[in-house]
Amino acid sequence: MIQSGIGSRVLALALVAPAVAVFGAFFLLPLARLFVVGLSGPEGWRTYAAVLVEPRYLESLVSTMLLAAAVTAVTLAIAGTSGLFLARNRFPGRALLVALLTFPLVFPGVVIGFMVIMLAGRQGLIGTLSEQVAGQRIVFAYSMAGLFLGYVYFSIPRVLLTVMAAAEKLDPQQAEAARALGARPWQVLVHVVLPALKPALLSAGAICFATAMGAFGTAFTLATRIDVLPMVIYTEFTLQANIAMAAALSFVLGIVTWLALSLARSLAGTSVAAAA
Template identity: 70%
Template sequence: MPTETRRLTLLLLPTGIFFSAFFLLPMAKLFMIGGGGVKGWSAYTAILTDNNYLNSLLTTLGVGLATTIVTLIISGISGVFLQRHKFPGNALLVSLLTLPLAFPGVVIGFMVIMLAGRQGIIGDLSEALGHDRLVFAYSLSGLFMGYVYFSVPRTILTVMAAAEKLDPRLEEAARSLGASPWRVLVDVIIPGLKPAMISAGAICFATAVGAFGTAFTLASSIDVLPMVIYTEFTMSANFAMASALSFVLGVVTWIVLALARSASSATVAAAA
């Protein structure tokens, strides 16, 4: 074995051991358990044939997609603005926007309850205005709010880092050629941010579809897939079905991340 190849093998060996021990082996075990229950290997198709599982999957993907879109819009606008406009209190505002990074999902869920729960601030305001008490913390709207609040801080930092690397000369050239602010945004700024937005969006989506703490706190009557897995595992002791659903959720998330990485790389290559 050539010296260079041996050196590369030794350098990659710790990564390979770590990857095998904490990903490949657990996923293989999860896959085998999923096919070893009463339903056998058909447990992996039950998520498409059983209405309860299918509806939970569609709800999970729908909330994850909506969270990703709204998060990218909020983070894109805010991140570019905060990066390009330095004003008194800018650093403090960025710190406040990224404060939820320190909170686990359960805490985020309780904050949504304090805002839109039965004793929440929004309910107090709606009653003070003479309307019925507005409570939506325990619905899809509350779950969506929690996911967005949880995702924005992670995404806005990525956008700010990408906005810092944008070449201002490209925008100046576009303006000098008569491009309107809208055309500069569409033709220069968004393409420049696209790789970072794709990567951040994929992570946001993966986090939303797999989030358990916030869903556990809020989703008392919402069957998102993490809650269904929890119920199958703890309430029904259906370890095989819980494993099958977990494996399918993991594969779906991995596919989204792989496609995003591919699209992001292709975008960078095209820009180069």
């Protein structure tokens, strides 16, 4: 029943209240607590400054962001292309191919890491092959490169499914209209198809970036010496018992990721409004 004026206001507030309570209890409160813990060390607010000043932390922050950005770019390129292709073409074996491409969804990060070792580790497939062909054993599983490979593999399904869903909703007549006007295939792609897919690519990219920023399970499986931020946080917390530093790093990691997500959302928002 729709009630008038103040009545419906109160009702709306009452209905929203549980969500607000959960949000406060499980998000705002822990975050605030984390921030306070970050200040509680002997260095006080300097703990936060150290994240940006001390080379060890800054390098870790930068390299984590670079890794996440690279994973996002490569995943968007691979999954965007194949998603567009799969949405437009019907062929025997297509369903199987989609199933295979979305397979990584079922694995936790640890298993992904294990698979990277099987592929590019010391006893891995690439190593064995390269030794027999070129006489040199190529091993890159225990480094940033291995983590990069694992995260691209891990991120492909989400981007692929989002792009496929968006591409299937495109009006094929828009591409035909562009072609009738003389647009070459690459022009149709750049001027018509990609702008229409922009909201989907942005939101899928943001999720991909956020996931890669928090990469822990895979990194932990591959090596303890990969300096991504989550690993540094883990080390500070468990080995150095520097709880204030761990908290400060966690807080910064959260803020950076949240900024990336909201930036993507606002960009997608404007383009969604323009496309509606």
